[in-house]
Each structure stands twice: as C-alpha cells, then as structure tokens.
Amino acid sequence: MILKRLEDLMLADIEALRTNGVPEGRFIDYKLEAVGGRDEDKREFLADVSAFANASGGDIVLGVRDKEGVAEEIVGVEIDNVDKEKLRLGDIIRSGLEPRLSNFDFRWLQMDGKRGVMVVRVPRSWTAPHRVTLRNHLHFYMRNAAGKHPMNVDELRQAFSLSEGLARRVRHFRAGRVEAVISRDLPFALQDGPKAAIHFVPLSEVADPLAIRFDYGTGIMPPLWASGYSYQHTLEGLCTFSAPHPIRTYSLMFRAGAVECVAGIETHDDRGRRVVALRRVEDYVIEGWQNFRKFAAAYEIQPPFFVFATLLEVKDLAPMVSPFGIVGEPTPSRKEVIQLPEVAVGTDQVGERPEVLFRPLFDVAANAFGLPGSLSYDAHGNYRK
DSSP states (O other): OOSSOGGGOOHHHHHHHHHTTOBOOSSEEEESSOOOSSHHHHHHHHHHHHHHHHTTOEEEEETEEEETTEEEEEOOEEOSOHHHHHHHHHHHHHHHEESOOOOOEEEEEEOSTTEEEEEEEEOOOTTOOOEEOGGGOOEEEEEETTEEEEOOHHHHHHHHHHHHHHHHHHHHHHHHHHHHHHTTOSSSOBOOSOEEEEEEEETHHHHSOOOOOOOTTSSOOOOTTOSSOEEEEOSSEEEEEOSSSSBSEEEEEETTSOEEEEEEOEEEOTTSOEEEEHHHHHHHHHHHHHHHHHHHHHTTOOSOEEEEEEEESOBTOEEEOTTSOOSSOOOOBSOSEEEOOOEEEOGGGTTSOHHHHTHHHHHHHHHTTTOSSOTTBOTTSOBOO
16 A cells, blocks of 8 residues: 555655556555456456455555556556546445445546546455455455465455454443443443443454544544533543533543443423433434544544444333324333444445434334334434424
8 A cells, every 4th residue: 555645645656656666565556457347347356456455455556557566657547537437436346345345445646638547545444354246256355465366265264253353342342331331430420310322433443443642622522412511531532521520421532543422311201200312312323423423534533433322221211202292102111221233334324314324223222112113203214303
C-alpha cells in the first residue's frame, strides 16, 4: 500500500513509484489497463481485491506498465465518466465477493484529457476470508510478496478462526462493559433506575486497536440528551457526563475507538406509574449513532462498526407506548437486563438512514415488552418523527 492517505495521493506519488523502481509485492499491484466488462476481467479484478482484503490490504494501481513487476511507465487508463466508473467497480466488488466486502475506496489522478491513474485501495478485512463468487467461481485468494495465490487449507483454517475469534471478542467487550455498568465499576456515581447502555464498537477495537490521544475540541461525543456537560479523563479514555453527581447520562470514549453511552429511560405514564420509555431508547440510539459517526471521522476510525443496545434495571416495568397508540398488549419485562441483538454496519451502510438501519433493534426492544414491533413506524414502514 502506498504510504499516504488516499485523499492526499497525487500523480507525483505514482510517478515516484516508477522513479524509485518500486516493485509489485504484498501491498501493491500494477495493472496496465482498466477493468474490462467481460466476466474474465471482472473475476481477475475480484481475485486481486479479495487477495488484498484477505491479507494485509493494499493498492491496485490501474494505468501503470511494469517490467517484471517493477513500475516502468505511467501510461494511465482512459475513462469517459470517472464517477460512473467508480460506481461500476464498487458494484462489481459488492456483488462478486462473499461475504460482502464494504471497506474499499478509489482515487482518480488526472493526467490529460480522459486519461488518468485509478487507485483502488483495499484495506485488510476483519471479516475475511472473502471468496470470489462471480459466475460460481468460488475461489479464495491471498496476497504475499510474490503476488496473489489461491489460499490453501491451512491459510483458510487460520483466516476463518481469526474472523470468528474477532466477532467473539467484540461481543465479549460488550458483555464486560455491561457488567461494569451493572456493578457500578465506573469512574463516577451513576443514578439508579432503568437505563439504556449503547455501545459503538469498531472491529478494530479488538483487531487492531488505536491509541487515541483525545483533544477536547475534536469530535468529542457529548452525553445523550444533555444540554450541558463536563469532561473527565479516565483509565479507559475520556468521559463526558451530565452534572451534578450522581450523573444521569454519560459517554465514555475508549482510546482504542469504542464508545459507551449510558442514559436513563425511566418515565411515568398518565397515572403516575413508573414505565420504560422505548421511544427514548430509539432516540438515544439514533442520536448516539450520529455523534459516533462524527467521532469516528475525527479520529479516522474505520468500519465495520458493531452497535449494541442493552436495557438495564427494567424488570417488572411496562413500556410507555404513547404517543402513537397500542398495537398488541404491552407486558412488563421479565428480565432485569435485556441485551438486544447487535447491528453490524459496513462502509456501504454508514450513510443509511438510522431509522432504517436500526429498525431490527427497535422491533426486538418492543418484542421484549409484548409488542409486535416498534410503534414508531406507520403501516408503510415510515418512521414517525
């Protein structure tokens, strides 16, 4: 991989590959021509992409003539519509690999006229191994210093084991943090009562942890539903919280990139009884996700992300079902702790509307209280603001 951020990459950097005689290898592959429209061309492209994703990541540089694997001439490729070509290549990648690969990007470096160099950047995938499925090709590839090759049995076994292990570690992180909230193993006093714990966990949290140095002015996540808040450095990272103590809501940002948001969800119905505000849980997830996206962008935290929501101290409490009315008979929770299913978000899903992205989570939260689904959606599936 060219050691430069993709958005900062210039044509001069590609020329430097030729000047310095940089060979193809584990992190870079040269192609003389653009990706063609024949199935054979697409399969070859998918093999290259998957080989990088299944190994350590790398760049495919389209428009470079090589001699025995060493960059010899920057000739460029001719593309009529660059945006359309990026969409075409993205569609090939998304539809031609299994499991679906969502973390990749493109950089077009203009030369003259319609000619330029297209760089396809493929980071290492933490959901590997990916196989080429176009026209039932069904092969796995990996990249090493000698180029790409079909994965052997030992490489496949290791890749599957790593992928499954990372998913387990993400879920273990969530379970450990929920236990910390329940046991009040926190750097501050937390109010009693029903609450939601929402965790935003990049896979890199367990696969390739960051070491963030927090800047108060950069991408800091505020606590949920707080008009004002304070900061506090902690053993885990940086926390924002409502004052005074005991606190009602906080966001704890971990140095490795995960974020924990906890806030109260208790309210009272029109008869003064304690109930759980499920709509507020949904608002928390949506607000937290929007804030987390800004946080991730500020600190260059990459997808995939796992989003978890857990309801705490809710046993024997019924849900608040207004303002949209009741469909089905709500029942009190049988459990003190309700762990809702995870939502995995890849690069191509980050821009999806949160009410669409998280509906499965919202529906299960309603199911836990005897309802057929979230009452925030009308009969046509539209989210009611």
